[in-house]
Amino acid sequence: MIYEKLELFIDGKWTKGTSDKSQAVINPATEEVLGQLPHASTADLDAALAAADKGFKIWRATSPLARQDIMNKAADLMEERKAAISLNMSLDNGKPVLQASLEMDFVIGCLRWDAEQGKRAYGRLIPARIPGQRQMMIKEPIGPVAAFVAWNFPASNVMRKIGNALGAGCSIIMKSDEETPSAVIAIARCFQDAGLPDGVLNVVFGVPSEVSSYLLDSPIIKKLSFTGSTPVGMLLQAQAAKRMIRCTMELGGHAPVMVFDDADIATAAKLCAATKFRNAGQVCISPSRFYVQSGVYDEFAELFTKHANALVVGNGTDPATEVGPLIGERRIDVMQDLVDDAVSHGAEILTGGERLGNKGYFYKPTVLKGVPEEAKIMNDEPFGPIAPIASFTDFDDVVARANKLEYGLASYAFTTNGAAAAALGDQINAGMFAVNHFGIATPETPFGGVNHSGYGSEGGEEGIQSYQRVKFISEIGV
Numbered sequence: 066m067i068y069e070k071l072e073l074f075i076d077g078k079w080t081k082g083t084s085d086k087s088q089a090v091i092n093p094a095t096e097e098v099l100g101q102l103p104h105a106s107t108a109d110l111d112a113a114l115a116a117a118d119k120g121f122k123i124w125r126a127t128s129p130l131a132r133q134d135i136m137n138k139a140a141d142l143m144e145e146r147k148a149a150i151s152l153n154m155s156l157d158n159g160k161p162v163l164q165a166s167l168e169m170d171f172v173i174g175c176l177r178w179d180a181e182q183g184k185r186a187y188g189r190l191i192p193a194r195i196p197g198q199r200q201m202m203i204k205e206p207i208g209p210v211a212a213f214v215a216w217n218f219p220a221s222n223v224m225r226k227i228g229n230a231l232g233a234g235c236s237i238i239m240k241s242d243e244e245t246p247s248a249v250i251a252i253a254r255c256f257q258d259a260g261l262p263d264g265v266l267n268v269v270f271g272v273p274s275e276v277s278s279y280l281l282d283s284p285i286i287k288k289l290s291f292t293g294s295t296p297v298g299m300l301l302q303a304q305a306a307k308r309m310i311r312c313t314m315e316l317g318g319h320a321p322v323m324v325f326d327d328a329d330i331a332t333a334a335k336l337c338a339a340t341k342f343r344n345a346g347q348v349c350i351s352p353s354r355f356y357v358q359s360g361v362y363d364e365f366a367e368l369f370t371k372h373a374n375a376l377v378v379g380n381g382t383d384p385a386t387e388v389g390p391l392i393g394e395r396r397i398d399v400m401q402d403l404v405d406d407a408v409s410h411g412a413e414i415l416t417g418g419e420r421l422g423n424k425g426y427f428y429k430p431t432v433l434k435g436v437p438e439e440a441k442i443m444n445d446e447p448f449g450p451i452a453p454i455a456s457f458t459d460f461d462d463v464v465a466r467a468n469k470l471e472y473g474l475a476s477y478a479f480t481t482n483g484a485a486a487a488a489l490g491d492q493i494n495a496g497m498f499a500v501n502h503f504g505i506a507t508p509e510t511p512f513g514g515v516n517h518s519g520y521g522s523e524g525g526e527e528g529i530q531s532y533q534r535v536k537f538i539s540e541i542g543v
C-alpha cells in the first residue's frame with residue numbers, strides 16, 4: 066500500500082518546510098509508522114500568511130462562476146481518487162475503508178454544494194427615506210481564514226471549512242490533525258490540479274497550540290474556524306478575541322437518545338447500535354446516552370446488545386471490518402476508566418468492557434445497562450465505543466435528564482407520537498434534533514451546536530454566511 070507523501074502546501078507549492086522538526090504518523094490498527102510529517106517553522110507560517118493574503122485578493126476578485134468551475138473540477142478529481150484517499154484515511158485514522166469512502170462522498174457533496182451556493186451571495190435593496198437615495202446591503206468574503214480540525218473525520222472536518230471558505234470567496238490556512246494528515250494533503254492536491262490559484266488554500270502542520278497562537282496573532286487572519294473539544298475551543302476563542310477575529314466553533318457533544326414505549330423498538334435498536342459504533346463512537350454527534358422508557362427497556366437493551374455483538378471489529382483496511390481501532394492508546398485508558406467508573410456506580414456490563422488484543426488500539430463495542438446519572442459516562446463525552454443505557458418513566462423527567470449538560474450539539478428521539486415529537490422539538494436544548502433517525506449531517510442543512518457545543522453552522526446557506534461580512538452602502542446623487 067502506498068501512503069500519501071507527507072508535505073506542507075504553501076503558496077501553491079509542496080514543501081518539507083524549513084524546520085527540522087517532524088513527527089511520526091502511526092497506523093492505529095497495527096502501530097506501524099506510516100510516514101514522517103514535517104512541522105512548519107515560523108518562517109513557513111509567515112509564508113503561509115503572506116500566501117493567504119495574496120490568495121484572498123485573487124480569489125475575491127474571481128467571479129463566483131469561475132470559482133464554481135474550479136471547485137467542481139476539484140470535486141471531480143476527488144471522485145476519481147476516492148479509492149486511494151479512502152484507503153489512506155483508513156491507514157492513518159483506522160476507520161473502515163467503506164466508511165472512509167462514504168466520508169469522501171459527503172466531502173464531494175459539500176464541495177459541489179458550496180461551489181453552487183457561492184453564486185448566491187445576494188444582498189438586498191432597502192427602501193430609502195430620501196428621494197433619489199439608494200440603500201444597499203452587500204455580502205463580502207470576510208478575509209483569510211485560519212482553520213484547525215480534529216482527527217475523527219480527517220476529510221469531512223476539513224472540507225466543511227474549505228468548502229464554506231472558498232464558496233464565500235475567502236482564502237484559508239488549514240491545519241488538520243497531525244495524526245491523520247493524508248486526507249487534507251490529498252484534497253489539497255486535487256485543488257492544485259484543478260487550477261486553484263496559488264495561496265488560496267495552504268496546508269500546515271506543527272505543534273497545534275504553537276501554530277494557532279502564531280496564526281491568530283497575525284493581522285492577516287480575519288476568521289477562525291475550529292472543530293474539536295470544548296476546552297480547546299474556549300482557549301482559541303480567547304486568543305481570537307485579542308484581534309476581534311470572528312469564530313465558528315464546532316465543539317464536543319454528549320447526545321441523548323430518548324426511546325419511548327410507542328417507538329418501533331426493533332428498528333430503533335438496530336439504528337441506535339449501528340450509529341453508536343460508527344467510527345468506533347468517535348463522532349461528535351454520536352448517540353452517547355440512551356434513555357429508554359420502562360415498558361421497552363429490557364427489550365431494547367437485549368436487541369441493542371445483539372447488534373453490538375454482531376459487529377466485526379478489526380483493521381479498517383479489511384473490507385469486512387465494521388468497527389476499527391481508536392485513534393490512540395490514550396483513548397483506551399479513557400474508555401476503561403469510564404467503564405470501571407460506571408460499574409462502580411452499579412452499572413451492568415452487557416457486552417464488552419475491555420480492550421481487544423494487544424496490538425493496535427481496539428476496544429470492544431461495549432453496552433452498559435442500569436447506568437445512574439452520577440456515573441462519569443452520563444456526564445463526560447465518551448467519544449468511543451461505549452453505549453450507556455438507562456431507563457425512564459416520565460416525559461418531563463427524561464427531558465430534564467437530556468438537557469442537564471452544558472453541551473447542546475445533537476439530540477435524538479424515537480417515538481410515533483406526533484405531539485411528543487413536537488414537544489421535544491420545542492424543549493430540547495441542542496443545535497440539532499432528529500426523530501426516528503440519525504441523518505442530520507448533509508451539505509445543504511445547518512450543522513452546529515449551542516452552549517458548550519459551540520456556535521455557528523457549517524453546511525446550508527448559514528455555512529457560507531459565516532465566512533461573509535455585511536456592508537451597507539448608501540448613495541445620494543449617483
Ligand code: NAD
Nearest residue numbers: 213214215242273274277292293294297315316317318349
Ligand atoms: P481536541 O480539542 O484536543 O483536539 C482537536 C484538534 O484540535 C486536534 O487536531 C488538535 O491537534 C487540535 N488542537 C488542540 N489544541 C489546539 C490549539 N491550542 N490550537 C489549535 N489546535 C489545537 O479534541 P480531541 O479530543 O482530539 O477531538 C475530539 C473532540 O472534538 C470531541 O470533543 C468532539 O466532540 C469534537 N468534535 C466536534 C465536532 C463538531 O463538529 N462539533 C466534530 C468532530 C469533533
